[in-house]
Amino acid sequence: PRPSLSLHPSQGLSLGDTVTLRCHLPQPAAWVELCQDGLLRSYKDMDKHQVMAEFSLVCVKLEDAMKYWCQYWVLEPPGVSEKSVPIELVVTDHRYSPPNISMNQEKIVEVGTNVTIQCCNQGYGGIIFLHKDGHSAPVQHQDPRGGGTATFILVAVTPADSGTYRCSYRPKASLFVSSPLGDSVTLEVTSTPARPGAELVSRGNLVVAVVRGCAAVLIFGLGVFFVIDARSLWIRRDESLGGEGI
Numbered sequence: 001p002r003p004s005l006s007l008h009p010s011q012g013l014s015l016g017d018t019v020t021l022r023c024h025l026p027q028p029a030a031w032v033e034l035c036q037d038g039l040l041r042s043y044k045d046m047d048k049h050q051v052m053a054e055f056s057l058v059c060v061k062l063e064d065a066m067k068y069w070c071q072y073w074v075l076e077p078p079g080v081s082e083k084s085v086p087i088e089l090v091v092t093d094h095r096y097s098p099p100n101i102s103m104n105q106e107k108i109v110e111v112g113t114n115v116t117i118q119c120c121n122q123g124y125g126g127i128i129f130l131h132k133d134g135h136s137a138p139v140q141h142q143d144p145r146g147g148g149t150a151t152f153i154l155v156a157v158t159p160a161d162s163g164t165y166r167c168s169y170r171p172k173a174s175l176f177v178s179s180p181l182g183d184s185v186t187l188e189v190t191s192t193p194a195r196p197g198a199e200l201v202s203r204g205n206l207v208v209a210v211v212r213g214c215a216a217v218l219i220f221g222l223g224v225f226f227v228i229d230a231r232s233l234w235i236r237r238d239e240s241l242g243g244e245g246i
């Protein structure tokens with residue numbers, strides 16, 4: 001069975017840092033090899049009980065930024081394992097300027113809105129990545145094909161899309177080298193209808209209340225008018241009846 005390879009730290013590695021690659025074995029082995037882009041980079045003799053081989057790269061250089069995998073050898077029966085799934089060792093080179101970022105919407109949007117985030121890498125080509133704080137893997141990536149500007153669309157956002165977004169890019173010249181992360185934009189997705197709608201509703205209620213109030217005053221006024229009118233009629237009738245009696 002194949003071993004698995006992991007990277008520690010798994011991201012945010014800068015030139016000059018130290019990184020450790022760990023090859024995890026499914027069974028004891030005689031030795032373990034670490035391969036770099038198809039070439040043997042290093043090997044470790046193993047004893048019977050070891051299930052992990054550690055390879056440290058001290059003071060990481062640009063030449064170290066590439067694909068790695070490991071494999072192990074057993075003696076009985078003699079043979080080599082399958083290769084592990086390759087991992088990319090991406091090194092951040094702070095000599096590349098961080099990309100610019102912009103968002104075409106307000107900071108606060110309603111559920112279901114399509115939000116567009118654009119990132120521009122000043123013509124270094126390569127691939128532009130959209131990252132979300134708290135997520136280890138980029139949420140989207142794009143090859144703007146010479147344009148230098150990637151347009152990321154978050155389709156029909158939900159409250160789960162709320163958060164802080166940043167971009168980075170891997171210049172065309174060296175695809176395992178990354179720029180630093182750029183400035184951030186913050187998105188907040190509200191689950192309730194947006195404020196203008198709510199205002200309209202309350203304004204509508206106000207109009208209804210005013211109309212009702214006016215109608216009540218009018219009806220009351222009419223009532224009072226009829227009562228007074230009726231009373232004056234009675235008084236006049238009483239007067240005329242009284243006159244006849246005399």
Ligand SMILES: *[C@@H]1O[C@H](CO)[C@@H](O)[C@H](O)[C@H]1NC(C)=O
Pocket residue numbers: 112113114155156
């Ligand atoms: C959002 O994008 C999707 C897919 O591109 C499209 O079908 C939909 O009409 C868009 N919605 C709005 C409100 O623009």
